[in-house]
Amino acid sequence: xxxxxxxxxxxxxxxxxxxxxxxxxxxxxxxxxxxxxxxxxxxxxxxxxxxxxxxxxxxxxxxxxxxxxxxxxxxxxxxxxxxxxxxxxxxxxxxxxxxxxxxxxxxxxxxxxxxxxxxxxxxxxxxxxxxxxxxxxxxxxxxxxxxxxxxxxxxxxxxxxxxxxxxxxxxxxxxxxxxxxxxxxxxxxxxxxxxxxxxxxxxxxxxxxxxxxxxxxx
Ligand code: AP5
Numbered sequence: 001x002x003x004x005x006x007x008x009x010x011x012x013x014x015x016x017x018x019x020x021x022x023x024x025x026x027x028x029x030x031x032x033x034x035x036x037x038x039x040x041x042x043x044x045x046x047x048x049x050x051x052x053x054x055x056x057x058x059x060x061x062x063x064x065x066x067x068x069x070x071x072x073x074x075x076x077x078x079x080x081x082x083x084x085x086x087x088x089x090x091x092x093x094x095x096x097x098x099x100x101x102x103x104x105x106x107x108x109x110x111x112x113x114x115x116x117x118x119x120x121x122x123x124x125x126x127x128x129x130x131x132x133x134x135x136x137x138x139x140x141x142x143x144x145x146x147x148x149x150x151x152x153x154x155x156x157x158x159x160x161x162x163x164x165x166x167x168x169x170x171x172x173x174x175x176x177x178x179x180x181x182x183x184x185x186x187x188x189x190x191x192x193x194x195x196x197x198x199x200x201x202x203x204x205x206x207x208x209x210x211x212x213x214x215x216x217x218x
Contacts (some may be wrong), residue, residue, distance in 0.1 A: 001026065001080045001115065002105060004087070004192075006183060007174040010124040011198050012205060015136055016113070017084040019206050020213065026080035029071050031088075033134070036161075038116035053163050054169030058088060058179060063211075065095040069203060072099065080105075088180045109212060110187040113205070115199035120173065124164050134218030144203060 001024055005013040014030060021028040039050040045063070052059050068086050071077065087093040100106060117124075122173065125137035132155030139142060145151050150158075187193040194212045198205055 001108050002083075002100075003080075003083075003213065004086065004107055004110045004187075005113065005199060006110055006187075007115065008117075008120055008167060008176045008180075010120040010127070011113040011115045012123070012202070013113060015142075015202060016209055017082050018136070019081055019203045021207060022132045022212065023081070024080065024213070026082060027076050027084070028082045028084055029068065029077075029200050031067065032084035034067055034071070035059060039081075049172060054168065054214060056168035056175065058175055059089040061089055061095070064088070064092055068092075068096070069099055072103065078152065087183060088187065093183050094189075107192055109194050110192045110211065111194050111196050111209060113196050115198040118171070119167075120198060121169060124169050125166070127164060128160050129137055130155045131159045 003020065003024075005017050006079060007013050014032070016122060017028040017030065035049050035053060038046045039044065039053070049059055049063075064086060068083075072081055083096075087096050121140065123141070126141070127136065128139070130137050130150035133153040135150055135152040138140070148156055148158075148159070150156070163169075184193060194209050196205060196212070199210070
């Protein structure tokens with residue numbers, strides 16, 4: 001099964017994509033995570049990407065399209081994948097369609113998480129992650145069971161993202177409205193768009209998604 005998550009920064013795409021990865025047994029391809037890894041490499045590309053991300057802007061389409069093309073050709077994507085953070089522009093959506101036609105696969109569902117703007121800011125400002133395995137948490141909504149210890153790997157170091165500052169988040173939200181929101185009518189016209197109420201507690205959002213992916217695509 002091939003799934004796309006759409007939604008503004010902080011809507012819960014990464015959180016729900018991780019649950020779905022476990023449920024479906026297909027990999028979650030998070031372009032944000034891939035780019036953050038690239039920034040750690042110290043390469044020229046990594047340095048460029050770091051600057052773009054910290055400014056709250058989008059990385060160029062050609063870089064992103066090559067990244068995803070290489071990734072979905074890997075063996076672990078043979079039975080499907082979950083896209084978290086891609087596509088984000090019309091050029092990316094059209095390039096994805098071309099790639100999928102070449103690979104003779106199709107998207108089953110585009111899950112759009114609907115969350116209001118106040119909640120997005122609150123979610124992003126409370127977000128942190130395990131520094132060892134990357135498991136995501138929130139100061140209010142998803143705390144580790146034992147304070148200071150990661151539920152998944154037992155790690156005790158936690159990190160906050162450099163692009164989660166108030167000013168950068170505002171720019172990311174503007175970018176979403178301008179560049180990514182136009183994808184909704186595109187996927188609506190292909191009868192792939194499924195609206196998910198992302199304002200509900202995490203487990204209830206998961207359960208809505210499970211109901212959708214449990215059904216065959218329309
Ligand atoms: P990326 O990493 O993709 O960031 P984003 O899209 O801005 O989304 P976030 O990761 O901020 O939020 P999320 O929706 O995953 O929410 P989460 O589950 O963490 O991209 C970062 C940057 O990389 C971009 O700005 C751009 O520069 C670049 N980039 C990436 N892809 C690109 C592309 N294709 N093209 C060009 N540039 C690209 O949840 C947030 C918090 O809320 C968590 O703490 C979570 O625990 C909590 N939470 C989740 N769900 C709920 C709920 N239902 N109730 C209460 N709390 C909740």
